Amino acid sequence: MPVALAAAVVVILLGVLVLLRRVIVGPRLLDRVVAVNVIGTKTIILLALVGYLAGRPGFFLDIALSYALINFVGTIAVLRYYEGRVRRGEPVEEEA
């Protein structure tokens, strides 16, 4: 069973690497936010898997649970700030 868990961790980490490319190249700010949000979901699953691998799932699941809440609040906060700037007509993208 630890082999399956470790394989899942490796596969998800590969996904995070692929997503980091999208975070870096953009091209828009919102594309980066999408990628960071998905990386956050993957981090929650990674925390749960690592918890079972380390033999202390209860402790790690607590962290995963609070990370889920923080990830959601962070995304919503960025988007509210972004929409506010758009509605006020302020620039939202950095100049190339």
Next chain:
Amino acid sequence: MSVLEIVAAAAIGLGSLLMLATAFGVAVFPDFYTRLHAAGKGDTLGQALVLAGLLCLGGDLTLVVKLVLIVFFIFIFNPTATHALARAGWVSGIVPWVRGGQDPGAPREPGA
């Protein structure tokens, strides 16, 4: 290996592959809305599968409650975040991608 462990391994493998597919979707799809499509669906189902697999490994009641709570929260949070992202994109005037680069309609003013 018991039957339950085989089911757990299958669910974890399937879920992690689905999350990898989500990552590739976000990385290679052509525009913002299509990327959002990949991000909103694949990850929600992928995490549910992985956590259901972990649930099959057993444990005491607090462990089960925590796993179910994480799945429940992500099932609410992920679609909500996707919706908020799509709305932010629409409000800021991102035009949906169309195959062949045809004109998808008149350009909209930001904030409309």
